[in-house]
Amino acid sequence: MGIGDVSKRVLLGRKLRSSQLGETLLPKRIALPVFASDALSSVAYAPDEIFIMLSLAGASAYVWSWKIGLAVAIVMIAVVASYRQTVHAYPSGGGDYEVASVNLGPTAGTTVASALLVDYVLTVAVSISSGAQYAASAFHGLIGHEATFATVMVVLLAAMNLRGVRESGTLFAIPTYAFMAAILGMCGFGLFRLVEGDLPEVASADLDMAAAPGYGESMTTIALIFLLARAFSSGSAALTGVEAISNGVPAFRRPKSRNAATTLLLLGMIAVTMMLSVILLAKEMGLQLVDPEDLHRLTLDGQPLPADYDQHTAISQIADALFSDFRPGFYLVVTVTGIILVLAANTAFNGFPVLGSILAKDGFAPRALGSRGDRLAYSNGIVFLAFMAIVLIQVFDAETTRLIQLYIVGVFVSFNLSQLGMIRHWTRHLKTERDPAVRRRMYRSRVINGIGLTLTAVVLIVVLVTKFFAGAWITILAMIVFFVLMRGIHRHYASVNDELAADEEDKVMPTRVHAIVLVSKLHKPTLRALAFAKATRPNVLEGVYVSVDPESTSRLLEEWDERNIDIPLKVLHSPYRELVRPIVDYALEIRKANPRGVVSVFIPEYVVGRWWEQLLHNQTALRLKGRLLFAPGVMVTSVPYQLRSSELVREREEREGVWVRPTELRMGNVRSRVNRDRQIQR
C-alpha cells in the first residue's frame, strides 16, 4: 500500500470512528451503575459510623441517629444539586480539578488534585476494609484475620488492574442493580414488618451499653454538640463518590450533560433513600454498635462479652434478623454488599491513573502518565496506590472506624474548592451574558452552588475540628506532600521549556557529517549498517573497531580485506577490555577537530524477540547509546537487523492489539479493533 492509499483509509477510518464511538457511549441505565458503585457503597459503612460515634454517650444518644442521618441527607442533596450545575458547565470530564484550575488558578487546582489522590488511596483502604468486615460476618473463619484478607483483596485488585482487564457496562450493572434491589428490598421488607408491628430485634439489641467515661448523663451541652458533630462528620462518608459522574460526562450518550445530570439526581435519590432506611431500621431494631476498640463497654446480663465476640455491621445485623428464617436472603445481602465495596475500590484504581493523565497533560505529573498505552507509567500508579492502601490497612488493622477518621477531609476540600470555582464561573459568565433567560438560569445555578458551598464548608470545618487529631492530620500531611511534589514537577517542566525555547541560531546546518560505523564482527548487521551509512552520503565514513585482543583484531582486518569493503576501518585499542569509553572519546575528538560538523555514530543492532534473548544481547549497545547522548554534536543511529525470533514480538502485538487501559469505559473512549486508524492530512 502506498502513501496515496493512506488518505482513503483515513476517510473510511474517520467515518467508522465517529459512528462507532457513538455506539460505545453509555446509556443512563448503564452509566448509573458504572459511576454509582463508589457513592452507593458508602451506605455499607456510613450508618455504622454514626451509631458508633453516638454510642460514646450511651444508648440514649441513639435518639439522635435519624436526625444526623437527615442532616447528612440534606448535605448530600445540596451537593448533588451543585454537581448538576458542574456537569452542565464543564462537560469535558475534568471534574473538580478542572473547575478549580480554570476558575481559581493552578494552586487551587493542584490542591484539589492532591486531595483527590489521597482520597483514592483511602477509598481503597476503607472500602476493602469494610468489605472484609462483611466477609467476616458471612464466613466466621475470617474473624480476626480481616487485615490479612483485606490485604489479599487489594493485591488481587491491583493484579487485575495491572493485567488490564477491559471493563464492560455489564460488569457494573449486574452487581450494582443487585445491590440496590437487595438493600431497598430488605429495607422495604423491614419497614413493612415495622408497620405490621412484628419487626424483629437485631442480635446486639440484648446487650447493655455503657457510655464512655466522661460522656453520658454528666455530659455538658458543648460536649454533646461536639459528639453530634463528630457523628455527623463520620456519617458524611456517605457523600464520597458523588463527584464521580462529573468526571465521566464524556462517556454519556447525547445530550451528554443532561443525561449525566439526570443520572446524578437518580443516584442522589437512591443513596439518600438507602441511607435513611438503614438508619431508621437499625434504630428501630435496637442496633448497638461501639468502637471495636471499646468492646468492653458492651455487656450481656452484666457479664462481659466472650473474647471471640465479633461486632457485625449494621446491614449484616439487620439482614441477619430480618432473614432469620430465610438464610439465602441474608447471604445475598452480605454478598452483594461485599461485591459493591470491591467495585468501589476498583473505581479508585481507575480514577487514580485518569487523574494522573490529566495532571500530566497540565505538567503537574510525569509526562509519561499522559500518553496512552504507557503501560509502565500506568502500572507504577497502580502499584503505588495498592502499596499505600495496604500500608493503611495494616497500620489501622483494617478497622473501618479508624480509617474513616482519615477519610472525607480530602473529599470535602475538593467539594469546597469546586463549589467556590463554580460560583466564580457563573459570576464571570454573568458579566458577559445578555440573554435574560440564560442570565436567570445562571443566577439560579449560582445560588445552588452557593448553598452547596455553605453546607460543604460547614462540613469541612466540622470534619477538621472533630477529626484533626483522630487522624485527619495524616491526610493533610499526605496532601501537602503531593502538592509540593506536583508544584516541583511543574516548575521543572517550565524551566526546561525555557531552556528549550527556539531562537534564530538554531537553524544553522552543520557543515559536515563525519559518520562512523561501529564494527564488532563482520556479520549481516554490520554490513547492513555500513550500507545504510553509505546511503546517507556523509562527508567522511569509516568503520570503527574496538580491539581487546590482537588475535581477533587481525582476523577481522583480514576478513575486511577479503570482502573488499571500500570503507576504511579504524582500530581503537582498549587494553582493559572497555568498549564504551574508547568510542565516546573518539567521537568527542572528531567533534573537537571540527566543532561545526556533526558526528554520526551508526550502531548495528540485531533484534531478538523473547525476553530472555533480550537479556542475552545488546546490553553494550544500550549502554553505549546512553553514554553518547551526553556527547554534544553527536547523533546516534541504530541500524536494527531483525532476527527471526523478533517476529514473535510483532505477532504478539497484532494479537493483543494496542493495550487498553481499564479506565477507558468511564473516559468515553472505548473503541473496537476496526477503527484502529489514524488520519493523515497535508
Add this chain to the structure above:
Amino acid sequence: MGIGDVSKRVLLGRKLRSSQLGETLLPKRIALPVFASDALSSVAYAPDEIFIMLSLAGASAYVWSWKIGLAVAIVMIAVVASYRQTVHAYPSGGGDYEVASVNLGPTAGTTVASALLVDYVLTVAVSISSGAQYAASAFHGLIGHEATFATVMVVLLAAMNLRGVRESGTLFAIPTYAFMAAILGMCGFGLFRLVEGDLPEVASADLDMAAAPGYGESMTTIALIFLLARAFSSGSAALTGVEAISNGVPAFRRPKSRNAATTLLLLGMIAVTMMLSVILLAKEMGLQLVDPEDLHRLTLDGQPLPADYDQHTAISQIADALFSDFRPGFYLVVTVTGIILVLAANTAFNGFPVLGSILAKDGFAPRALGSRGDRLAYSNGIVFLAFMAIVLIQVFDAETTRLIQLYIVGVFVSFNLSQLGMIRHWTRHLKTERDPAVRRRMYRSRVINGIGLTLTAVVLIVVLVTKFFAGAWITILAMIVFFVLMRGIHRHYASVNDELAADEEDKVMPTRVHAIVLVSKLHKPTLRALAFAKATRPNVLEGVYVSVDPESTSRLLEEWDERNIDIPLKVLHSPYRELVRPIVDYALEIRKANPRGVVSVFIPEYVVGRWWEQLLHNQTALRLKGRLLFAPGVMVTSVPYQLRSSELVREREEREGVWVRPTELRMGNVRSRVNRDRQIQR
C-alpha cells in the same frame, strides 16, 4: 586536540601502560594473603567437622582424629602438587575451567563451571555461618541469633561489593598474616605447654559424651569404616580454596608461573601445619564436639546440659583454655578468625563474576557479563550470589555442620576433571615433544597429576557415598540446573551467529533514504534534529507530527510557517492520544511503498542529568525507539540536545573515572588513572 595528536598520546600511553602494569602486579608476599584467605580459613571449621563426625561413635573414636587429619593432609599435598603443574601449563588464569575445556572438551568445561558456581554460593554460606559461630563465642549475646547475624553479614558484603570498593593488597595482607600468626602462635604455645606437661583442658573436656544409638561399642567394622569415611570427607573441606591461585597467575610478578607455584607450595605447607596442629591440640586438650542437633548426647556429671548451653568451635575452645589468664589472646584469635572467614566469603563474591566473565567470553553466559564496566551485569551476579547464600543460611539455620554436607562435592568434581585434563595435556604434549629433558619433566608432571587424580577421585567417591542423602544431592541438582542453563545459552548464541553470518547480498546499498523528523514542538531539539537530518541529504525529508488535539496542531502549523521552515510537515491524526503506533505504522508504510529504500527516523531528544529528571522525560522516545527496532528497513537516529543539568553526568563520570570492579586485583589488571589511554592505529 586533533586526530593527529592522538597517535602521540598513544605512544606515550603505551609506554606508560606497560611500565605501570608491572608495578601493580603482586609480589609473592602480597599474593599469598590475597589468594590464601579461602584455603586457610577452612582451618576454622574443618577440624571441628572431623570431631563432630567421630563423636557419633563416642569419645573413644577420637583416637582416629589425627589419623584422619593426616589423610586429609596427604590429599592436600597431592592437590597442591598437582596445581603446581597446572600453574606452569596454563598461566593465563583460566584455572580448572580452562584445563577441562581445552583438554576434555566443552562439556567437561561446563561441568567444572557449574561446580564452581555452586561452590561459590556454598563458600559464602559456610564461611559466614562459621564466622557467625565465632562471633557468638566472643559475644554471647549473639547465641541463638547466628542465622540472622550471618544474613546481615552477607547483605553487608554484597552491599560493599555492589558499591565497588577497590581492593588493595594490604586489605588482605594484614588480616591474613595476623590470622597465620595468631593460629600458629597459639598452636606453638599449646605444643610448648604440652611438652612442658601443663596443657590445660578445654571447657568441654569435663563433659561425658554418649555414642549415638546404633554406633559405639556394638558397631560393625563396616559401620566404623563408613563413619571414618564420613569424618574424612567432612574434613576434606580443608581443601577448598586451594585452586584459587591457579585462577590468579596473571596477577603475579614475573616469572609468573614460578612465583605462583612457590606461593601455592607455601600456602599448602601453612594450611597443613595449621590443620594438624589444631587437631592435635584439640585431641590432647580433651575437646568434645557433637552435632549441634544432638546436644543431648553430652552430659555433665550425669545431668543434661542447661538449655542455653552453646557449643563453641575447636579453635575458640582451645584459645579460651590456653589464654584463660590472658583474655586479649583469646579475643585476638577469635577476631582474626572471624575476619579471615569474611575475607574468604568475599573471595567468592569476587570469583563469581570473574568466572562469569570467562564463561561469557566463551558464550556460556550472557555476553554482558564479559564486558568490563557493565555494572548492571556485575551487580546482578552479586545479588544472585547473596540471595542464594542467604537462602542456604536460613534453610540450614547457619549450622556449619549441616552446610558442610553440601560443600566439597563441587570442589572435588572440578579437582577431578581438572586433574584428568592435565593428564591428557601431558599425554598430548608428549606426542610432539622431542627434547628428553622436557619429556622427563612432562612424565614427572603426569605422574604427579595421576596421583592427584587418584586421590581426589577416591575422595569424590567417598564424599558422594557418605553425603549424598545428607545434602549433596542438593548440590548436584543445582549443578545440573547451571549446566543446562549454560548449554542453552551457548546453543542460543550459536544459532544467532549462524543467522547473522554474512553472505554476498548483504552489501547492497538502499536505493533511497526517506528521512522523517519527529516533531512534538518547535523547540531547540527539534530545530537541531531538522538541521542534522538535512545535513545527511536524504532523498526525501519531512517533519512528522502526531496530532492529538486540533488546537495545538494548528498552533504548531502556524509556528512552522512563521519560522519559514523549508521542510514539509506531515500531520498524523491520533484521536486516541496514541503517539507510538501512528509513527511506526507510517514508517512501515513508507517502507512498503519503496521496499528497496530505507526509512531514517530522527528523534529529537533532550538530555537531563538528574535521575528524577530522567524519570520525567523521554519515556515516549524510549518506547518509540524500542518499537521501531522491530520495523524492518527503518533506522532510528537520536539527536540529543544536552540541557544544562546534563553536565552533572559528565562531571560525575570525570570524578569517578571508569568504574573498577573489585575483582581487578586478582585478575592482574589493576591500573592507575594515568594510563587510561587507548591507541589508534591504521
